[in-house]
Amino acid sequence: MKKLFSLLLLLSLASQAQENTVLANKKNEFRVDVLSAIVYTKASLSYERFFGKDWSTGFNVNFSNSTKLNDDFDNGYRNNVPKFEFNPYLRYALSKSKSRYYFAEVFGSYNGGDYKEIVRITDMALPDYYTTKKSKYTDFGLGGSLGYKMYFHNSIALEFIVGFGKNLIDRNKSPDVISRVGLNLGYRF
Template structure:
């Protein structure tokens, strides 16, 4: 009998202590530490080609985001008939799966984006010579897939690959475009 009473008293004391600790926790003020903005730079593209791409992403909900990107080509060497000089685009992204379950907006994602591009048209005379025959501009839609990691210090590492099709005047502009890269950024 005394053993049963001891277990009952011990059980009631531990129950009261846990309720007391829980009640004290509810009076504390919670601080929202969620970061909603990301700024990233395509470091791989900057190392391989003389061009730069800057990306901004605004985080919505737990699995979605919207963003914008700007691309500028600094390459004066002509390597194809349609030389892209500048692009501006907007995107909508949905995150599908993450290996970091406590961190939002990381892991595998798919993205739909629009892109407005400007460039120059060239005609090759022979293997070493070409001449400029005009400028071009076009609007296109595309899809992309990738993966994003986030460190404890809010540093973002992202790999993505995708492409799309231009919509207008494809006789004087390229038919399609490519987007891909290795981005490094910061979430704030």
């Protein structure tokens, strides 16, 4: 019985080591955020490059043209609507397994969209009046995220990520808080 148990333990360790070696040889990964596409009607694509034992870097690109957000913006329920984001990031794996692990990341966010404000128009010939003025905004923010990633068949990735940050430059027009929340499906090669 001890021999059988030892053999099963050795086989499971060998298969996990082989799985980690196969994943370690694959250095690139592309992902699509399924949650953002369904909930926010936002296209979100990511690329990640793995280097070293626990480190990786990459970027995420988002484009949004949500009817709900645009309607809220046009009807005055919100004063800004994000249209695009470019998020470079650096990640560190918190777990030792390469096939299932927790990670922490720091990210930057170059983002932009539409901004609307009510302005007072002063004209000498007419009485003062108020009107709505639309403009564009761009900003840069910093933030952090935590997530969990798992692999199936040594290539298919499933990732859950939650993170928040703050815009730093044009805080009068841009959103105060930037978020990175997603459920990503990807392929590692």
